[in-house]
Amino acid sequence: MTRFIFIxxxxxxxxxxxxxxAALGSLLQARGFKVRLRKLDPYLNVDPGTMSPYQHGEVYVTDDGAETDLDLGHYERFTxxxxxxxxxxxxxRIYxxxxxxxxxxxxxxxxxQVIPHVTDAIKEFVLSDVTDEDFVLCEIGGTVGDIxxxxxxxxxxxxxxxxxxxRAMFVHLTLLPYIPSAGELKTKPTQHSVKELLSVGIQPDMLMCRSDRPIPQGERRKIxxxxxxxxxxxxPALDVDTIYSVPLSYHEQGLDAQVxxxxxxxxxxxxLTPWRKVVERIRQPEGEVTIAVVGKYxxxxxxxxxxxxxLQHGGIANNVRVRLNWIDSQIFESEDVVQYLDDVHGIxxxxxxxxRGASGKIEAVRFARERKVPYFGICFGMQMAVIEAARNLAGIPKASSTEFGPAEEPLVGLMTEWVRGNQLEKRSQAGDLGGTMRxxxxxxxxxxGTHAHQIYGADIxxxxxxxxxxxxxxxxERLEAAGLVFSGMSPDGLLPEIVEFPDHPWFIGVQFHPELKSKIFDPHPLFTSFVKAAVEQSRLV
Incomplete structure (x- = not known):
């Protein structure tokens, strides 16, 4: 019998x-239950795929090609x-x-009408594709009171x-703000929030109260x-020093026991021994490395x-703290990269x-290649690495991407068809933007024999x-003659997936997004290897 928890x-x-x-899911897992986590988002976009990162943050992609909310990343990493x-x-999507x-x-x-047709469609989604799960946790996006x-x-x-x-439970997460002038936590916002929830006919079975300090028993009794x-x-849902101690904190407060x-x-x-070991490594690492992330968002x-x-998972695997230096790539279009990258251990x-920002990323690639600093290029970062190699090593000074406009040397081009399994998928430049990528x-x-093969320890x-x-x-052929090896290809041999410089301490570019498969108890091998290379670089600086 599958039980449903609505958050x-x-x-x-x-x-x-x-x-x-995610934390509740991991606690129920640790008690031996099979869990599934879902997110219901109230916005009108069909999916977040066409939304600006500044609007919505990261778009998380699943194995079956769904562009989803970033919370699904938390679900996967924790469970x-x-x-x-x-x-x-x-x-x-519902509409x-x-x-x-x-x-x-x-x-x-x-x-x-909204009732029953829209609500029936939502219920159908919640109950669909459920097999032998003991618990399905459904998070409702937005804030109670939003239309x-x-x-x-x-x-x-x-x-x-x-x-x-x-078979059903309602959990409501609220805020207990501390008012310094009054010197106390205020319960009224929580009371009003629950009142708003009651106005739509839902009585919460449990309250999780976010607070930056312990909640006195008297306040809990009042709530x-x-x-x-x-x-x-x-x-009490108290602030913690690392998100990976959240399951431990919630367990101490009795969350899973009350469920x-x-x-x-x-x-x-x-x-919860594995969680305690992870938190201990985060709090007491043996060393520290600095990674510069040169991006545009x-x-x-x-x-x-x-x-x-x-990157933090890679640090945990190497028992070091990874400090991230976030750098807007546009800075390198007007300022020298050396002053920003000279003391980092990885880029x-x-x-x-x-x-926007592409030329700055190319400058960061060049710095990493010439200074022998570990470099990791992901998706666009791989494409910029290939363009940098073409311009500065392979004698193709006009190498560019058609994403930037017409190119005399289209080193990177729009993909119009590709093979997925046994099917040929096609796209056109004039088509919709949503859901049309690979x-x-x-x-x-x-x-x-390549570095990528060594890191993965697998052929496929x-x-x-x-x-x-x-x-x-x-x-x-021209790029490999210049030293850039294509170490990973699509099964049909037409699409480059991984490139690397064998004579560099660590220089790899990948067309895919390996960060989407890294988990706290299963760090991605590329990130583990990259951070290890940064550790070795730190000993040289």
Whole structure:
């Protein structure tokens, strides 16, 4: 019997519903349960694929090619459970499906309304693609009181009635602000948030109260009284020094125990030893390295959420702290790279779209290549590495990408067709932007004897992609003659996936996004190897 836990948020956004959901999922896993995590997003975009990173942060991509909310990255990193297309839905997608049915006549002439047609579609999504999971955790995006959230709240209210208390639970995350002038925590915002939730017919079974300091028992008692929940079901969600101690903190406050109590389940105590070991390594590393991340969305670090976490995973694997130096690549278009990169132990150029900041990234690549600093190029970062090598080593000074406009030497070009499994997929330059990239997991064949092959220890790998432009295979011979080896290719040998300089301490560019598959207990081998190279570089500086 699958049980459903619905997680809502109130008072303000960015309280950490995604982390709370991921942490609860990991605690239930540690008690021996099989879990699944889902996100319901209220915005009207069909998916976040066309949204600016400044608007929404990172777009997380699943193996089956879904462009999803970044919280699904938290879910995967904490639980190791691979997310799927069926684990993220938006208002836009719900309405698209409902309107498509209306156009086909599926509603048999009925007046199509929010209730029951939209809410039924939401419920269908929540209950779909569920097999033998013990728990499905559904996070509702946005804040209670937002007009966009109302159909989702109504849908989970109905589900609560239909499933019954034995199969449904409502968890509400709120804020307890501390007012310095009054010298106390204030419970009124939580009371108002619960009142707002009650106005749509949902009585929370548990409250998680975000606070930057311990919550006195008197305040917990007051919240329980005014919000109509059991006192022990008021769980302090305290600030911590690392997100990977969140499961430990929530367990100490009784979160997972109260969930088991609600569902009347006797479950063994969780073994949290792996989490304690990870936190100990984070808090007491044996060394430290500095990695410069030269990107174009550095003013909003959520744009690179998975990347930052993957680098930390690489640090944990090497028992060092990884300090990230976020640098806007546009700076290098007017200032000398040396003053920014001279003392770093590794340089990473991440993915991105458009010409802005591209020349600055190329300068960062050149610095890393010439100064023998470990370099890691991801997606756009690989393309810039190839262009830099073409211009400065292979004698192709006009090498460029057609993403920037017409190119005399189109070293990187728009991809119009590619093979996925046994199917040929085609795109056109004039087509829609949403969902039209090469998305999801694709196989890559590694060349034996190369650095990439050594790192992976495998002949064939599978990695997640999100891009429209590819390195032009027609330039391979000239680039390899200049020293840049194509060490990973698509199975048909047409699409370059990995390039490297064998005579460099560590210089690898990949067309895919390895950060999307790195997990706290399973760090990605490329990040582990890159950080190890940075450690060795730190001993030379």
């Amino acid at each position: 809502t948020g109130g008072v303000v956004s960015s309280l950490g519903k995604g982390l709370a959901s 190791g459970v691979a997310s799927r297309q069926s684990d993220n839905v938006t208002t836009g 698209s499906n409902v309107l498509a049915k209306e156009r086909r006549g599926d509603y048999l002439g009925a007046t199509v 966009e959230s109302l159909p989702f709240l109504e849908a989970i209210r109905q589900l609560g009635n239909e499933l019954g208390r034995d 329980a009284l005014f919000c109509n929940v059991r006192e022990e079901a008021v769980i 088991c109590k609600h569902f009347r389940i006797d479950a063994p105590e969780p073994d 550095t003013s909003l670090l959520d744009s690179y959420k998975s990347l930052a976490e993957a 990473l150029v991440p993915g991105g779209f458009g010409e 998305l999801g997991a694709y196989e890559c064949r590694l060349t034996p 790998i599978s990695e997640r992609h999100r891009h429209r432009y590819e390195v032009n295979i027609n330039y391979r």
